[in-house]
Amino acid sequence: MDFNLSKEHLMAQQLFHDFAVNEVEPWAEQTDEEHRFPWEVVREMQKYGFMGIPFPKSVGGQGCDTLTYVLAVEEISKVCATTGVILSAHTSLAADAIFMHGTDQQKEQYLCPLAEGKKLGSFALTEAEAGTDAAGQQTKAVLDGEEWLINGSKIFITNAEVADIYIVFAMTDKAQGTRGISAFIIEKGTPGFSFGPPEKKLGIRGSSTCELIFENVRIPKDNLLGREGKGFGIAMSTLDGGRIGIAAQALGIAEGALEKTIRYVKERKQFKTPIAKFQNTQFSLAEMKTEIEASRWLVYNAAIKKDTSKSFSNEAAIAKLKASKVAGDVTRECVQLHGGYGYIQAFHVERMMRDAKITEIYEGTSEVMKMVISGNLLK
Amino acid sequence: MKIIVCIKQVPDTTEVRIDPVKGTLIREGVPSIMNPDDKAGLEAALRLKDELGAHVTVISMGPRQADTVLREALAMGADAAYLLTDPAFSGADTWATSSTLAAAIGKLDYDLIITGRQAIDGDTAQVGPEIAEHLGIPHISYCRDLKIEGDEIVVKRQFEDRYQILSAKLPALITALGEMNHPRYMTPGGIFDAYREKEVVIWSRNEVPVADGNIGLKGSPTRVVKTNPKMLKQPGTVIEAGVEESVQYVMAKLKEKYIL
Ligand SMILES: Cc1cc2nc3c(=O)[nH]c(=O)nc-3n(C[C@H](O)[C@H](O)[C@H](O)COP(=O)(O)OP(=O)(O)OC[C@H]3O[C@@H](n4cnc5c(N)ncnc54)[C@H](O)[C@@H]3O)c2cc1C
Numbered sequence: 001m002d003f004n005l006s007k008e009h010l011m012a013q014q015l016f017h018d019f020a021v022n023e024v025e026p027w028a029e030q031t032d033e034e035h036r037f038p039w040e041v042v043r044e045m046q047k048y049g050f051m052g053i054p055f056p057k058s059v060g061g062q063g064c065d066t067l068t069y070v071l072a073v074e075e076i077s078k079v080c081a082t083t084g085v086i087l088s089a090h091t092s093l094a095a096d097a098i099f100m101h102g103t104d105q106q107k108e109q110y111l112c113p114l115a116e117g118k119k120l121g122s123f124a125l126t127e128a129e130a131g132t133d134a135a136g137q138q139t140k141a142v143l144d145g146e147e148w149l150i151n152g153s154k155i156f157i158t159n160a161e162v163a164d165i166y167i168v169f170a171m172t173d174k175a176q177g178t179r180g181i182s183a184f185i186i187e188k189g190t191p192g193f194s195f196g197p198p199e200k201k202l203g204i205r206g207s208s209t210c211e212l213i214f215e216n217v218r219i220p221k222d223n224l225l226g227r228e229g230k231g232f233g234i235a236m237s238t239l240d241g242g243r244i245g246i247a248a249q250a251l252g253i254a255e256g257a258l259e260k261t262i263r264y265v266k267e268r269k270q271f272k273t274p275i276a277k278f279q280n281t282q283f284s285l286a287e288m289k290t291e292i293e294a295s296r297w298l299v300y301n302a303a304i305k306k307d308t309s310k311s312f313s314n315e316a317a318i319a320k321l322k323a324s325k326v327a328g329d330v331t332r333e334c335v336q337l338h339g340g341y342g343y344i345q346a347f348h349v350e351r352m353m354r355d356a357k358i359t360e361i362y363e364g365t366s367e368v369m370k371m372v373i374s375g376n377l378l379k
Numbered sequence: 380m381k382i383i384v385c386i387k388q389v390p391d392t393t394e395v396r397i398d399p400v401k402g403t404l405i406r407e408g409v410p411s412i413m414n415p416d417d418k419a420g421l422e423a424a425l426r427l428k429d430e431l432g433a434h435v436t437v438i439s440m441g442p443r444q445a446d447t448v449l450r451e452a453l454a455m456g457a458d459a460a461y462l463l464t465d466p467a468f469s470g471a472d473t474w475a476t477s478s479t480l481a482a483a484i485g486k487l488d489y490d491l492i493i494t495g496r497q498a499i500d501g502d503t504a505q506v507g508p509e510i511a512e513h514l515g516i517p518h519i520s521y522c523r524d525l526k527i528e529g530d531e532i533v534v535k536r537q538f539e540d541r542y543q544i545l546s547a548k549l550p551a552l553i554t555a556l557g558e559m560n561h562p563r564y565m566t567p568g569g570i571f572d573a574y575r576e577k578e579v580v581i582w583s584r585n586e587v588p589v590a591d592g593n594i595g596l597k598g599s600p601t602r603v604v605k606t607n608p609k610m611l612k613q614p615g616t617v618i619e620a621g622v623e624e625s626v627q628y629v630m631a632k633l634k635e636k637y638i639l
Contacts, residue, residue, distance in 0.1 A: 007450075007574055048563075049569075053567050057568065063572070068571075346634045
């Protein structure tokens with residue numbers, strides 16, 4: 001049992017920290033205010049191999065591990081949660097689905113460009129009628145000769161407009177229920193595949209969130225990901241991994257807000273003394289730090305388990321439940337310690353508070369995390 | 380083409396303090412970094428590697444912990460690394476340092492040697508040129524820009540108010556200015572390779588063919604008699620931008636510091 005990061009993880013953490021401060025943070029405010037996808041930042045991340053961290057070099061990745069990937073999402077989310085989710089949805093949803101379930105041919109054609117940073121990925125499960133109840137898929141795929149014919153739509157999809165490669169779930173046999181769901185790889189530009197208008201959101205405003213619309217979209221038969229009827233399992237196991245990325249995003253948001261707040265309370269004076277001198281401030285900081293450390297080890301534990309254990313679903317759910325709760329609580333408290341300034345955009349913590357909320361919703365709500373955890377306890 | 384880059388691990392001087400009694404640097408608790416001019420020199424070497432396909436070797440003299448900056452160099456793209464470390468080497472002034480480095484470099488193949496202009500903890504700017512003298516090769520200092528033309532290196536040598544364009548026959552040594560370029564980041568995979576696939580070769584006293592009288596504290600003709608602390612001025616930042624953008628930048632900074 002060793003709670004120390006290895007030398008390579010420490011150096012990677014330093015790299016991600018420097019990158020976040022120098023390349024990501026300068027864009028964070030504008031990204032949020034203008035609801036603008038941070039292409040400048042994403043291009044730099046692509047250039048430096050950030051888009052393929054946990055995958056082997058044989059598929060264009062960096063040959064690192066899930067813990068290194070988590071450190072990247074964490075450091076980046078400390079300064080910009082939008083950039084954090086772009087990296088997370090790309091890596092642990094889209095690319096990982098192909099890595100875990102793709103054929104050699106699919107890996108070469110689709111995973112390599114994702115991991116090498118040449119293309120961006122997206123993962124589309126949610127529909128208007130199929131949210132938490134993801135089994136209720138309405139999108140249909142029918143085999144027509146050598147092609148799948150796809151009709152339907154997906155909502156709230158991250159990286160929607162900006163991605164090149166999409167993992168899309170659809171019913172191939174409604175009568176089979178969850179066993180009738182299959183997964184597909186669809187490329188942008190395929191005729192009949194279009195986007196709804198961008199959603200206006202509470203937080204992570206620079207990330208692209210849109211509806212995906214499929215009207216008689218034809219894709220090659222070989223773009224079925226995994227076996228026919230296995231899509232639901234693919235979705236659930238991929239989301240297990242994705243939750244670790246979101247937990248890391250939540251952890252980063254909380255840490256980022258705490259850092260800003262520590263600086264602020266040392267400088268802000270009331271009653272002729274820095275507000276850091278008040279015991280309420282001190283105890284509040286201590287409690288936040290303790291909660292953050294608790295989530296950190298849950299998140300790192302889930303990341304390590306993903307690479308070393310057969311099952312990590314429970315650990316991922318626990319990490320996401322805790323880290324997202326802490327992100328919400330900590331950012332709200334950080335705004336409180338800033339007083340009125342906390343409510344003002346230039347002080348960043350209001351953005352962090354808005355950004356934190358989504359971590360309790362996507363890739364399974366906190367209620368779903370509790371279902372997973374209690375399901376394991378009661379089985 | 381074979382390039383050797385000399386790298387020093389230095390305390391991050393933006394955080395360094397001076398012991399008021401002893402007059403020496405307080406190094407405890409101060410993060411160590413790759414000397415900025417050396418990093419620019421490494422970047423210049425890696426760009427030549429990208430363009431012309433060079434083999435880049437990094438070399439450092441220092442304590443065992445200097446391993447970290449060599450791994451960092453490997454993670455940025457250097458091909459091989461050597462660390463000269465031995466109690467006998469410690470306490471070296473520029474003469475002993477350059478004698479030791481030159482002797483080690485003499486065992487390797489090279490067309491070009493790059494050092495930083497100076498180390499931020501010593502500021503002598505002597506080690507680079509001295510290495511060239513020991514090896515009997517030409518050197519050009521204060522390099523702001525360079526290119527390779529046939530068997531020559533052409534260097535823009537920067538002064539405060541003007542520059543020279545100089546050329547030298549290879550093999551040669553240049554000293555790099557930090558302003559020369561923006562060094563690249565490491566890559567995550569590069570870091571893993573640096574620790575798991577690549578090696579930092581350790582050379583101790585016996586592996587470096589240099590006379591006893593030229594190494595370490597004993598081989599150092601100069602002594603630091605006293606160091607006087609000077610009030611550190613915060614380094615300024617130069618922003619190259621239009622009026623609109625500069626104003627926005629300054630406003631953001633003032634807000635960040637809670638001045639506005
Ligand atoms: C910004 C953003 C980005 C997103 N990105 C993606 C993406 O990239 N890909 C993708 O596929 N989806 C994405 N989603 C969708 C997201 O995963 C879903 O919104 C989420 O799973 C919840 O589904 P829903 O919105 O339909 O809520 P509902 O399922 O309608 O839930 C409403 C409430 O009911 C609760 N609830 C539902 N069922 C139960 C139950 N059985 N027991 C107890 N409580 C229950 C929920 O926990 C929640 O509190 C994104 C959403 C947003 C907002």
